[in-house]
Amino acid sequence: MPRHPKSDPFSGWRTAVAVALLVVTGLVWGAPPAEAEYADVVLNRLSEANGMRPVIYPHWFHRIRFRCKVCHSELGFKMRAGSNDINMMKLMDGKYCGMCHNNNVAWGLDNCHRCHSGRPGMETGVRGGHKAGGPGFW
Amino acid sequence: MVRVWRGLWMLLCVVVLAFPAQAADKRNWKALEKDDVHDPQGPSLQDLQHPSEALKTLPSDGAGNQVDWVNALRNGFIQPRTNILPETQVNVLDLDLIYSNTGDQPFVRFPHRPHTEWLDCVNCHEEIFKTKFNGSGIKMSLILEGKFCGQCHGAVAFPLTECKRCHSVSPDTFRGQFGAQGPVPAQSAPAAGKSSPSAPDGKQTPNATPPKK
Numbered sequence: 001m002p003r004h005p006k007s008d009p010f011s012g013w014r015t016a017v018a019v020a021l022l023v024v025t026g027l028v029w030g031a032p033p034a035e036a037e038y039a040d041v042v043l044n045r046l047s048e049a050n051g052m053r054p055v056i057y058p059h060w061f062h063r064i065r066f067r068c069k070v071c072h073s074e075l076g077f078k079m080r081a082g083s084n085d086i087n088m089m090k091l092m093d094g095k096y097c098g099m100c101h102n103n104n105v106a107w108g109l110d111n112c113h114r115c116h117s118g119r120p121g122m123e124t125g126v127r128g129g130h131k132a133g134g135p136g137f138w
Numbered sequence: 139m140v141r142v143w144r145g146l147w148m149l150l151c152v153v154v155l156a157f158p159a160q161a162a163d164k165r166n167w168k169a170l171e172k173d174d175v176h177d178p179q180g181p182s183l184q185d186l187q188h189p190s191e192a193l194k195t196l197p198s199d200g201a202g203n204q205v206d207w208v209n210a211l212r213n214g215f216i217q218p219r220t221n222i223l224p225e226t227q228v229n230v231l232d233l234d235l236i237y238s239n240t241g242d243q244p245f246v247r248f249p250h251r252p253h254t255e256w257l258d259c260v261n262c263h264e265e266i267f268k269t270k271f272n273g274s275g276i277k278m279s280l281i282l283e284g285k286f287c288g289q290c291h292g293a294v295a296f297p298l299t300e301c302k303r304c305h306s307v308s309p310d311t312f313r314g315q316f317g318a319q320g321p322v323p324a325q326s327a328p329a330a331g332k333s334s335p336s337a338p339d340g341k342q343t344p345n346a347t348p349p350k351k
Contacts, residue, residue, distance in 0.1 A: 053177055060189055066219050069220065128203075
């Protein structure tokens with residue numbers, strides 16, 4: 001069969017259609033980027049007032065290693081960000097974070113900047129909550 | 139005819155080429171220095187684990203932070219500890235509740251088991267939810283304000299846009315009782331006791347009370 005130049009599949013409207021199909025496919029199947037900070041808790045009631053960065057508590061990291069019940073039952077953390085009266089003295093006494101961050105279960109409290117790692121100026125609360133979720137209103 | 143066949147072949151090529159793009163894990167989590175929460179100048183930032191490193195191996199979810207946490211726990215992708223103190227009693231309750239007061243939406247099935255695998259009874263009862271079935275005044279508008287289920291769903295659990303995950307029971311086909319579903323299996327928490335409400339008449343039992351802890 002003689003090959004006509006116009007029948008080349010990589011020319012003209014066919015290429016345009018193929019490219020358009022690829023673009024549409026990518027748009028339809030492409031997933032939106034995930035938010036790492038989903039339920040990161042910012043604690044800044046005392047931190048910046050005392051010359052430290054706000055504390056960032058990452059839920060995602062801790063729940064890989066501990067179930068919710070460990071912190072919210074055994075350690076006594078209430079279920080709402082900012083509702084716990086936490087300060088470093090209590091942590092040093094082995095309460096709240098200090099129950100694990102004691103160089104025994106997890107690294108100790110002398111690693112100040114691992115927790116006090118937040119961007120200055122943030123208020124206490126949950127970050128990264130879904131727009132239709134409760135924390136978006138808190 | 140040749141053109142038609144060529145067109146079909148091209149369409150096939152497009153689909154074949156595009157499938158790996160769909161199958162590949164498209165999840166990407168922001169690096170800590172770019173997450174708008176951490177201070178990029180923080181002196182210990184390099185000590186911290188990045189979310190992508192930990193989460194990319196966990197089962198995928200289309201909502202929330204893109205991880206199916208219940209699946210991850212149940213199928214052994216993660217083995218989070220249940221307690222720190224050896225004397226702590228670990229409670230797991232396998233009891234579903236069917237809520238019928240859902241307006242035009244399908245009924246809600248609340249499964250205690252995936253919740254108690256993560257949480258302890260006291261995390262929800264009695265402060266957020268009364269143990270008495272239908273005793274808490276749950277409304278969707280309040281959930282959307284961050285009360286009841288909304289305290290966790292939308293923050294650490296799948297968001298409230300995932301309607302059908304809770305509103306999962308069709309009123310057209312549901313033939314059971316409302317409230318607690320059947321007896322508590324033997325493998326559930328000893329603290330759950332043996333009391334199991336039942337409504338054999340199949341009518342709504344607003345006073346059906348799940349077993350107390």
